[in-house]
Amino acid sequence: MSLQFNTLLNQADIAPAAVRLLRHQDSRSTKGRTPYELWRDDRPAFESYQAIQSFNNRSKLRSNYWASFVVTPSRETLFAGVYACCYLGKNDAERVTPHTMEAFPAGTIDIYELTFDERLNDLAGRLVIAWGDGERAWLQRADRQNKVVLQIKEDFREPDFPGFARFILPLSQVERLPVAWVTALSSSRGVYLLTCPRTREQYVGSATGAEGFHGRWLSYTRDGHGGNVMLKSRDPSDYQVSILEVAGSAVPFEDILAMEALWKQKLQSREMGLNSN
Numbered sequence: 001m002s003l004q005f006n007t008l009l010n011q012a013d014i015a016p017a018a019v020r021l022l023r024h025q026d027s028r029s030t031k032g033r034t035p036y037e038l039w040r041d042d043r044p045a046f047e048s049y050q051a052i053q054s055f056n057n058r059s060k061l062r063s064n065y066w067a068s069f070v071v072t073p074s075r076e077t078l079f080a081g082v083y084a085c086c087y088l089g090k091n092d093a094e095r096v097t098p099h100t101m102e103a104f105p106a107g108t109i110d111i112y113e114l115t116f117d118e119r120l121n122d123l124a125g126r127l128v129i130a131w132g133d134g135e136r137a138w139l140q141r142a143d144r145q146n147k148v149v150l151q152i153k154e155d156f157r158e159p160d161f162p163g164f165a166r167f168i169l170p171l172s173q174v175e176r177l178p179v180a181w182v183t184a185l186s187s188s189r190g191v192y193l194l195t196c197p198r199t200r201e202q203y204v205g206s207a208t209g210a211e212g213f214h215g216r217w218l219s220y221t222r223d224g225h226g227g228n229v230m231l232k233s234r235d236p237s238d239y240q241v242s243i244l245e246v247a248g249s250a251v252p253f254e255d256i257l258a259m260e261a262l263w264k265q266k267l268q269s270r271e272m273g274l275n276s277n
Contacts, residue, residue, distance in 0.1 A: 002148045002149065003148075003149040004146045004147065004148055004149060005021075005067070005127075005129055005142070005146065005147040005148075005149060006142060006143070006146045006147075008120060008123070008127075008149070009067070009120075009142060012082075012119040012120050013119070014065060014082065014117075014119060014120075015143075016142040016143040016146070017141075017142070017143040018063055018064040018065055019063060019064070019065045019066070019067050019082075019141075019142035019143070020060070020061060020063045020065070020066050020067070020139060020140070020141060020142065021066075021067050021069065021139070021140045021141070021142050021145060021147070022050070022066050022067070022068050022069065022138065022139055023069045023070075023071065023077055023131055023138045023139075023140075024036070024039075024049075024050070024068065024069065024070050024071065024080075024138070025070070025071035025138065026099060026100070033098075033099045033176060034070075034071075034099065034176075035049060035050075035070050035071070035099060036070040036071060036072055036073070036078070037099075037176050038098060038099055039070045039080050040158075042098070045098040045099075046070075046080070046098075047083075047114055047116075048097075048098050049097055049098050049099050050066075050068060050083070050112075050114060051111055051112045051113070051114050052091075052095060052097055052104070052109055052110075052111065053109065053110045053111075053112060054109060054110065055109070055110055057110075057139060058087070058110055060139050061085070061087075061110075061112070061139065062087070063085065064084065064085070065082055065083065065084055065085065065117065066082070066083045066085050066114070067079070067081075067082050067142060068080040068081055068082075068083060069129065069131070072159065073159055074159045076128045076150075077128060077129050077130070077131045078125065078127070078128055079120075079123055079124055079125070079126070079127035079128070079129065080124055080125070081116055081117070081120070081121060081124040082116075082117040082119060082120050082121075083114040083115060083116055083117060084114070084115040084117055085112050085113070085114050085115075086112065086113040086114075086115075087110065087112055088110075088111045088112060088113050089110070089111065090106075090107050090108070090109065090110060090111070091104060091106055091107065091108065091109050091110075091111050092106055092107075093106050094106060095109060095111070123152065124156075125153075125155075125156030126152055126153040126154070126155065126156055127149060127151070127152050127153075128149070128150045128151040128152075128153070129147040129148065129149055129150060130147060130148045130150050131147065132145070132147070158178035158179070158180060158181075159178070160180075161178075161180055161181045161184050164184075164188065164190075164243045164246050165243070167185075167242060167243050168240060168241075168242045169240070169241060170238045170239070170240055170241070171194070171217060171220050171221055171238055171239045171240075171241050172221065172238045174214065174217045174218060174220075174221055174241070175218065175221055177214075182214055185212055185213040185214035185217075186211050186212045186213070186214040186215060187212055188207075188212045188213055188246050188247075189206075189207050189208055189209075189212050189213070189246075189247045189251070189256060190206070190207060190213070190243060190244070190245050190246040190247040190256065190259065191204065191205070191206050191207075191243070191244040191245045191247075191256070191259050191260045191263050192204075192205055192206070192207060192213060192216070192217075192241060192242065192243050192244060193205075193241070193242050193243075193244050193263075193267075194220075194231075194239040194240070194241055194274075195239060195240045195242075196234070196237045196239055196274075197237070197238070197239075197240060198237050199234065199237070201234075201273055201274050202267060202269050202272075202273040202274065203228065203230070203231065203239075203269060203273055203274035203275060204244070204260060204263045204264045204267060204269045204273070204275055205228070205260065206256050206257060206259070206260040207256075208253050208256050208257070213243065217241055220239065228274070228276075230274040230275070230276050231274055234274070244263050245259055245263065247259065
C-alpha cells in the first residue's frame with residue numbers, strides 16, 4: 001500500500017481536517033520569480049508571497065494549518081512545509097508581491113499571518129506527492145484529498161543539468177538558473193540559437209567571452225538585444241535560447257566565429273532570420 005500524506009500528518013499529531021493543501025505554481029509573469037524559486041532562494045519572500053491571498057479564497061483558506069507545496073522545473077509537487085495560519089484582514093497599506101512585484105492598493109487583498117511549524121520540517125524539500133489530475137485546483141482540503149507520496153528524497157537538490165544538446169529555456173529564466181547549471185554554462189563557449197515565439201524569427205550567435213554562454217545571454221536579459229542591430233529593431237520579446245554547438249576549451253576565437261558563420265548558412269538566418277552579417 002502506498003504511503004499517503006495524511007498518514008504523515010496524523011503521525012505528526014496534525015488533524016487532516018484542520019489542514020489546507022496549497023500547490024504554488026504562478027506562471028503569469030515570465031519576468032518574475034516562480035514560487036519554487038522564492039522558496040529555494042528566499043524563504044521570507046516565499047512566506048510573504050504566500051501570505052497575500054484574494055478575497056475569493058477566504059472561505060476555502062479558513063483552517064488552522066496550510067501544508068504548502070511548490071512546483072519544481074521538472075513538474076514535481078514538492079513539499080515546502082506546514083504553516084500555522086491566522087487571518088489578519090484586508091491589507092491596510094499597499095502590498096507588493098515578491099514574485100511579480102505587482103502592487104496591491106490598500107483594502108484590495110487578504111493578509112494572513114503564517115508561522116512555520118517544525119513538525120514535518122525534515123521532509124521539506126524532500127517529499128514529492130501526486131497532486132492528481134485537477135492541477136488547476138491549487139487549494140484543497142487534506143481530509144478530502146489524501147495525496148499519495150511518490151518519493152522521499154535523501155536530501156533536497158536541484159534538477160540535474162540536462163546537457164548542452166537538451167538545454168532549451170526562455171531567456172527570462174537565465175538569471176534564475178541553479179548554481180550547477182550556471183557553472184556549466186559559464187565555463188563553456190560556442191554557438192547558440194535565439195528564436196522569437198511571437199514573430200517566429202531566429203538569430204544565431206556565439207559566446208566567446210570568459211563567462212561563456214551564461215554571460216552572453218545575461219546581456220540580452222539586461223537590454224533585450226545584447227547589442228545586435230536587428231534585435232534592436234524588434235519589440236522586446238522573451239526569446240527561447242538553445243545551444244547549437246559547444247567549442248572545446250582550446251578552440252581559438254576565430255574558429256568559434258567560423259562555427260557561427262556555418263550555422264548561419266545552415267539555418268539561413270541571414271535570409272530568413274535576424275542575422276545581418
